[in-house]
Amino acid sequence: MRVAIAGAGAVGRSIARELIQNGHEVLLIDKNPASIKPERVPDAEWLLADSCEMSSLEEARLDRCDVVIAATGDDKVNLVTSLLSKTEFGVPRTVARVNHPNNEWLFTEAWGVDVNVSTPRIMSALVEEAVTVGDLVRLFTFRQGNANLVEMTLPADSPYVGQPMGLIPFPENCALVTILRDGQVYVPDKEQPVESGDELLFVVPSNVEDKLEQLLAPSSHGG
Secondary structure, eight states, X not given: OEEEEEOOSXXXXXXXXXXXXXXXXXXXXXXXXXXXXXXXXXXXXXXXXXXXXXXXXXXXXXXXXXXXXXXXXXXXXXXXXXXHHHHHHOOSEEEEEEOSGGGGGGOSGGGTOSEEEEHHHHHHHHHHHHHOXXXXXXXXXXXXXXXXXXXXXXXXXXXXXXXXXXXXXXXXXXXXXXXXXXXXEEOOOTTOBOOTTOEEEEEXXXXXXXXXXXXXXXXXXXX
């Protein structure tokens, strides 16, 4: 897979190293000469250019890329880069970094963004996931599927503690992905009972989240 990364700062370089380690081709683009440091990621291609300029993106041959990652520290640049990549070069997949939480609503398909990554939101979700019991915590949003990856730590007073998973009437379109228990990952099994303190990871549409909370933790959600 060929990946272009706009923004060759610490974030962009870290992403590049990880992708290269996984066997992908990476092109790093930055308009700041001070950010062009090939010695930091010697196996990547480097281009001194402005990712908001059509001529620069043509020089980068974005039409040959499978993914474009807009990872600069400027939300405006990340939006324009994503939009041009998608509309002018037909890049199949765009991922954009959100620097300011107030701008997250802009990072949608209308601006050519398939997936947005908000560092503040991820950090707050991880904090909530670590301390919250009985509430759904949204960890990630899948833009193209209109679904979310959510987590719930099952409370001790859940009516389904000790019940086999196959007997739990999960809402329609709700998929239990995995169970985390005592530091182990368990593949869901209809015969396996759930236990108090289990971390349950689901993929669900947004409109199903309230139903799922009310089902598994009714005492905390109006049941």
